[in-house]
Amino acid sequence: MSTLTAAGSDRLPGPADATRAATRVSGGAGLPEVLLMDEGGVLSLSGGGDGAPAEVAARVGALIARAGIEGQPVAQIEADIRSAKDSYRRLKAAHLADPHPVEIDHHTFWSDLVAGTWPAAARALLRLESEPLSNALSAGNQRRPAPGALDLLAWATAHGIRVGLVANTFAAATTRARLARWGMDRHLSVQVHSSETGHRKPDPALLTTAMTALRADPACCWYVGDSRAKDVECGRRAGVATVVLVGAADPDDRGPDADLCVNGCAELHDVLRHLANPRDAARDTGRAAGWDTGRAAGWDTGERTTEEGTNR
C-alpha cells in the first residue's frame, strides 16, 4: 500500500491519486524549476553498520603508536568514540531549538568530544588528524543508494529541472565521494553541506545558498527531505513553494506538515511525471505493473529511512 498523500488528505494509493496529489501540491503551477534534495533518507538510505567505531578506534590506536606517544587502550578509544557520537546526537537534538544551529567542526569532535580527557600529546595528534578521522567514521556508516533516486535525478535533469543538494553532513568529503561513486553528482548543479558552510538545517541558510547559486525564486522550488523538525521547518523558513516529506511517519519527529508525503524517490518521480504529462505517466505507470501491488510491496517495508549516526 502506498503512503502517497497530499497534505490534509487520506491515503491515496494508485496512479489517479498521483495526479490528484500532483495537481494539489503544485496548485496548478506545474513542475518546479529547481528541485532541492536532502541526502540521507532521501538519496541514500542506511545500509546498516554503526559507524564502525571499532575500526576507527583501531586506526586511532595505530596513529598513536606511530607517533610514539602515550595513548589509550583501543577498547577505551572505541568507548570514547561511541560517547562522542552520543554527545553529537544530543547536540544535534538540542540544535532543533536553536534558530541558527551550527555544524560541529572536526577539531572539536575529535579533540574535545572524543579525546577531552586524554594525555595532551594524543589529544593534539587527534586534532591534527581530525579531518581524515571524520571521513573514516562517516564512511563506516554503510549507505546504499535510495531506490529510484538516480532515476529521479536523471529524469529531472533531462526535463530541464535543475537539482541541488542541501544536506546536514558530518563529513562532506565522504558524502561527495559517495554521490560521485553512485553517478548522482553529475545531476546535482550545486551541493551545499553543513560541514563545509558551518550552518545546519533547519537554519534556512543552506537552502538560501542553494537557491541563490541556482538563481532560483523560492516560489519555483521544491524541497525534499525526511525530517519534519529539520527539513520541513527549513523549507518553510526558506519559503519554498512545495515541501515534500519522504519516508515513514516518525512520532518523535515533530514539526510542521509537509505539502506532500511520499514513501521514496520512486513515488516522488511518479508525481513529477504526472505533472509533466498526466496521460503519458498514467500509461507508463500502468505498464509498469501498477502502484498497488509489486512496487508498493517494496515501499511498505516499514524501513526507517532517516540517516543515522554521524552522517546526519
Place this chain on the structure above:
Amino acid sequence: MTSAPPAPPRAVLLDHGGVVVRSVKDPDGLARFATGVHQILADAGAEVPDEAELLADIQAGLDCYKSWKNGNVRRPHPREIGHREFWVELVAADWPEAARTLVGAEATPLCRAMVESRGSKELGPGMREFFEFCAQAGVRTGIVANTMVGAINRDLARAWGTEKYLAVQVHSDETGIRKPDPEAIWLATRALDLEPAQVWFVGDNYDRDVRCARRAGVGRAVLMRPPDQVEPSTRPQPDDVVSDGFGLTELLRAAVQGATEDKGGKA
C-alpha cells in the same frame, strides 16, 4: 666533513612541496580546469564569464593568493586562506551573485581539482631511502606543510606507501596556521610529546621554513636546495644545506653514528 656531527634528533619534521615531493607542472592544466568550471556554472544556469575571462580570473586569484602569502611572510602569525575565501573573494568577487555563491558552495572540491590540474607530484629523490633509514634508526618523521589542500598530500602518502612512516601531519589548510608561525611546528612537537629542540626541521625556502624553524627553536634548521640556489646573504641562515633526500639521509646518518660512537667511547 671535519666538524663534529650534530646531535641526532628524536624526530625530523619535513616540509612537503620541495622536500617530500617534487612537482611536475602541467602548463595546460589550469585552462582545462577553467573549462570544467565554465561547464559547471553553465549547467547550474548561472550567468558566466566567457571561458577566457574565467581562466584569467582564476589565474588572477592564484596570483593574488601568492602575493598575499608573500606579503604576510614576515608576520608573527600568518594564517592560511579558506577554500571559500579563495573562490568568493580572490576569484569571483566581481562575478554575478549566483555564480559567486555556487563556487563558494563548491569551494573545497574546486580547490582540490584546481591544485591537481596544475601538475602531478612525485616523491622527491632519496626520500623513500630517507624514510626507511629513519624507521631503522628509530627517528620519527612528520610533515609540516603550507598547503591549500592537505587532503591531496595525505592521499599521496597513502598511495605511495609513505604514510606508515609519518608520525604526524600538519597541513595549513586544516589548522588555519601557516609557516613561519612557529605554532605550525609546535603543533607537531606537541603531538609527538617532544620539545622543539629535540627535532630537526627541513624546508626548501628561507622566509617560511628556516625562519619558522628558528622561531620554533628546533634542534637544527635544514635547508633542502640545489647548491647553485643557496643564498648566503639571506637571513636567517640554516644550520645545514642538503640538495635532496640522499643528502639528508647522510646528514642524519652522521648524527646517529656520531651519537652511537660517543656512547661506545664512554662505555
